[in-house]
Amino acid sequence: MKNEKEVNENEQVVDINQRAKENFVSFQNINKIYPNGAQAVFDFNLDVKKNEFIVLVGPSGCGKSTTLRMLAGLENITSGQLFIDEHFSNFTLSKERKISMVFQSYALYPQMTVYDNIAYPLKINKYPFEEDIDGVKKTIYRKLTKEEIDEKVFNAAKILDLGPYLDRQPRQLSGGQMQRVALGRAIVKNVPLFLMDEPLSNLDAKLRLSMRSEIVKLHNQIGATTIYVTHDQTEAMTMASRVVVMSKGFIQQIDAPKMIYNHPANIFVAKFIGSPAMNIFETDYEKGFIHLGEEVKIPLGDKFVKRHDEFYKEKVNEFENITKDFNLQSEQYIKKIQSALTTDAAPIEKTKKTAFFSKLLKAFKKDEKNKMENKQEVLAKEKLNLLKAAANGKHQVFIGIRPENMKAIKYQKDMDKTNKLLTKVTVCELLGAEYNIHFTLFNQDTIVKMPASEDVKVGDTYAIEFDTKKIAIFDPITGDVI
Amino acid sequence: MKEGSMTISRKNKSKPIAKIVAFIILLIVCALWILPLIFMVGTSFKDEADLLTNPTTLFPSIDHWTIDKYTSFLIRDGHIDNMPLWMMNSFIIAIAKVVLTLVLDCLAAYAFVFLRFVGKKTVYSFLIISMTIPGVIATTAMFAMYATSAKTLNLVDSQVFTYIWLIIPGLSGVYNLLLMRNFFNSIPHDIVESARMDGASNLRIFWTNILPLARSTILIIVLFTFVGSWNDLFWPQLLLSGHGQSWETVTVALAGFAQGDDLSNMGVNMATATFSLIPIMIVFFVAQNKMIEGLSTTGMKN
Secondary structure: OHHHHHHHHHHHOOOOOHHHHHOOEEEEEEEEEOOOOOEEEEEEEEEEOOOOEEEEEOOOOOOHHHHHHHHHOOOOOOEEEEEEOOEEOOOOOHHHOOEEEEOOOOOOOOOOOHHHHHHHHHHHOEEEEEEEEOOEEEEEEEEOOHHHHHHHHHHHHHHOOOHHHOOOOHHHOOHHHHHHHHHHHHHHOOOOEEEEEOOOOOOOHHHHHHHHHHHHHHHHHHOOEEEEEEOOHHHHHHHOOEEEEEEOOEEEEEEOHHHHHHOOOEHHHHHHOOOOOOEEEEEEEEOOEEEEOOOEEEEOHHHHHHHHHHHHHHHHHHHHHHHHOOOHHHHHHHHHHHHHHOOOOOOOOOOHHHHHHHHHHHHHOHHHHHHHHHHHHHHHHHHHHHHHHHHOOOEEEEEEEOHHHEEEEEOOOOOOOOOOEEEEEEEEEEOOOEEEEEEEEOOEEEEEEEEOOOOOOOOOEEEEEEOHHHOEEEOOOOOEEO | OHHHHHHHHHHHHHOHHHHHHHHHHHHHHHHHHHHHHHHHHHHOOEOHHHHHHOOOOOOOOOOOEOOHHHHHHHEEOOEEOOHHHHHHHHHHHHHHHHHHHHHHHHHHHHHHHHOOOOOHHHHHHHHHHHHOOOHHHHHHHHHHHHHHHHHHOOOOOOHHHHHHHHHHHHHHOOHHHHHHHHHHHHOOHHHHHHHHHOOOOHHHHHHHHHHHHHHHHHHHHHHHHHHHHHHOOHHHHHHHOOOOHHHOOHHHHHHHHHHOOOHHHHHHHHHHHHHHHHHHHHHHHHHHHHHHHHHHHOOOOO
16 A cells, blocks of 8 residues: 555656756746636746846736745646746645745734744744764754844844834834835745745835845845846846746746847837837838838848848748647737737736626627637637738838937928938926937827937927837737847 | 814804704713613612602612612522522623634634635635524524433433533624624735745644734624623523523523512612623723724734
């Protein structure tokens, strides 16, 4: 009997694959489907090396917090594999994962003093100690003594400047101090992995700025691995060593902040990252040229034409494969493309009530249900036709350009107007060192950055020039960068 | 400053009639509630003569005050009478009910709010539905169960067995559970999740993190359960009739007193009734103060 059981257990053990061995944390094809059928995370793949500072960023409802909670063990993983420190951890209890987490609401225990809050994890856990007993080294698990706890708590308090507040209660502290207590409770645990779930969003703007650098400093000081969730792209840009941009449960791009900013993988990332946001225009592409209105014609060069043709060839191929055999995977592929194309933050989570009623409705209208399922397939076919048409001949593209890559020159009558767009200032925002000037170009608000030394007034006419080398061109059908 | 005081005075002047009407209505309601109480306390101090001549006055006439009625039921023929015993019986039942209700309801509410288990929603909806069924309906069935079990186990004469039957059915009240669950729901789940990640077991989280926050709700439950149990008449009367005076609770014994309409008996009736109110008053005043204190100190920033 015993042997049989052992064999069964061995079968369940998941192979520690190469990715899991090379990385500290490895998410492999992680999916999360809530009991009501709403899927929050689709096929999440991410490898985190030791000492990295990973930021998951995206609009609310994009699945970033769910991902973090799955890593913390507060949420079940529907499918996929999670490895932490070369251990298969899908079913490990959260207290055994060697993780500490900082919550948005700080999650301080209101009835305990700051000292007790920080000491809480130290008081309740047993820690291993190597002790010499008659010359034999043995690991003994025991609770910490009062002195040992004191030392660790005071140490953490020193790092976080909490010394004077140790015997206060949380409600007597300011938001920033409460956040530091929460950080203190995380660092005394002395674990290699830190999770932070929007830790700064309850703080006021100035405090957020200073805590931002403090957290990065702390991260470097302790040498831990941090995974940080936020909806604020500025936090992502400033803190991360790598940023994961998410939308509607799909990863849109994983890269260093600089790369994300300069080379967004698709239109969603382009719109989401950067403040002020990237200016996006609908334009026409024809044979190596982009036509911006009637006045401006941007030449893109032979290299781009080649890339463009290859891109569409590849996409047509992909879509042909999808439509040939339309299965669940292809449905997900279409959903992913949709997630990049729409920026509205529609929450994924349905409330149970609506889920129940829609199920009821579906049961009554069986035809409707079939139609619903086919919706994605119809979309895929439509897109295939569009892509085929785009592959040869004139078609629509989106061009994106950052506000700092546009140049506005005050209009003079005798100036050279080739490749320049004339428009008037609608709003001008002074940020101190620079202006954010709003213009209306092609019926949409466009922002250009300008040094504050210029004298700008609302209603002035300016000629706008594009830095053609720094234009990002997106395919409107799939949202990907060409 | 001047403007502020002006607006205040204007406000006061604006609806004086409404205020007076409200005051009068409140006064009438208060009087309706408190007059029987005053009459009861007053009458309990009247002597025999005054009871006969002035049975309708609220307080005894001068020179007719007496505490004989109190001493007479406490000490009769030189030894302590049954009143302390009845109070003790009531007290034991009430305390047992309070303790068991607290243990059951707090643990159940914790499970409903913070734990994930199969059938949580179903169980919860059954509990809610059970609230709509009046307790009286179950009484017949419960009494039949008590009678048969007592007979088959040959425990008809066991006071402990009867008292267990007095205590246990009262624990099934869902109202307290609901109260506790609602309070637990107002506690940020982050606190529990954080403690869980710190390595605390559910029992420890319940004991060190959640219960200290629930002090005010616990006191409300203590108050309601204690008063409810102390005042309970119907079920105890059903179980205790025919078992002799020594088993009776205060309410059951008082109901016996009130049955005779002999005027001279009234003094004793009122005295026993007043006497039986004392523990409830104590519990109420203690719990009320602590309740307000608890409410003001558990304020959580969220």
